[in-house]
Amino acid sequence: KNEVEQSPQNLTAQEGEFITINCSYSVGISALHWLQQHPGGGIVSLFMLSSGKKKHGRLIATINIQEKHSSLHITASHPRDSAVYICAVANTGNQFYFGTGTSLTVIP
Amino acid sequence: DSGVTQTPKHLITATGQRVTLRCSPRSGDLSVYWYQQSLDQGLQFLIQYYNGEERAKGNILERFSAQQFPDLHSELNLSSLELGDSALYFCASSVRAGGPRVETQYFGPGTRLLVL
Numbered sequence: 001k002n003e004v005e006q007s008p009q010n011l012t013a014q015e016g017e018f019i020t021i022n023c024s025y026s027v028g029i030s031a032l033h034w035l036q037q038h039p040g041g042g043i044v045s046l047f048m049l050s051s052g053k054k055k056h057g058r059l060i061a062t063i064n065i066q067e068k069h070s071s072l073h074i075t076a077s078h079p080r081d082s083a084v085y086i087c088a089v090a091n092t093g094n095q096f097y098f099g100t101g102t103s104l105t106v107i108p
Numbered sequence: 109d110s111g112v113t114q115t116p117k118h119l120i121t122a123t124g125q126r127v128t129l130r131c132s133p134r135s136g137d138l139s140v141y142w143y144q145q146s147l148d149q150g151l152q153f154l155i156q157y158y159n160g161e162e163r164a165k166g167n168i169l170e171r172f173s174a175q176q177f178p179d180l181h182s183e184l185n186l187s188s189l190e191l192g193d194s195a196l197y198f199c200a201s202s203v204r205a206g207g208p209r210v211e212t213q214y215f216g217p218g219t220r221l222l223v224l
Contacts, residue, residue, distance in 0.1 A: 033212075033213070041196060041217070041220075042218070043198060043215040045200075045212050045215065048211065048212045088151070095153060095164050095165070096141070096153035098150055098153070100150050101151075
């Protein structure tokens with residue numbers, strides 16, 4: 001049983017398209033993280049949120065605590081957005097659970 | 109550059125051996141997290157230290173141990189290595205301001221371990 005489920009697993013988009021990646025979790029959480037991992041392997045934390053919505057540039061993250069669901073949106077997608085996006089949750093004991101990731105390819 | 113450094117970048121060793129991975133957190137960060145990323149299991153949380161003390165424990169095997177030193181750098185020790193321990197090991201740091209709460213984490217570049 002996976003504590004964190006992401007969809008889709010793979011996503012191909014044309015440059016400029018609006019992209020949504022979904023994350024559902026089954027544990028009580030203190031925070032949810034969206035991470036970006038580029039082909040070279042480096043990981044960058046995009047957002048950490050425990051309620052509501054956050055925006056950074058073309059990226060928007062939302063969370064619905066009651067429904068145990070979060071979405072990551074990318075507006076006006078660009079080839080440089082091509083990466084694996086990973087949802088992670090921290091439970092109240094500060095243990096972390098990760099989704100399997102969504103591999104995004106943006107075609108010029 | 110996240111400000112988190114990890115050494116070595118690559119490590120090749122044999123089954124049964126012991127290795128030590130090192131992580132230096134961002135200046136002022138008190139928390140260090142260790143993660144394992146393998147092809148078959150994805151990212152897994154291993155352990156967290158906060159200001160020298162173990163704070164949270166995940167799927168860390170008994171053959172693995174970690175510690176955080178007074179200068180806040182951390183080491184992850186892996187012993188009796190098996191083929192399945194081959195993975196990318198990341199550390200991350202957080203909590204510049206102090207206090208044991210979840211915050212944005214800054215990841216190091218990882219150590220790629222290959223067990224032959």
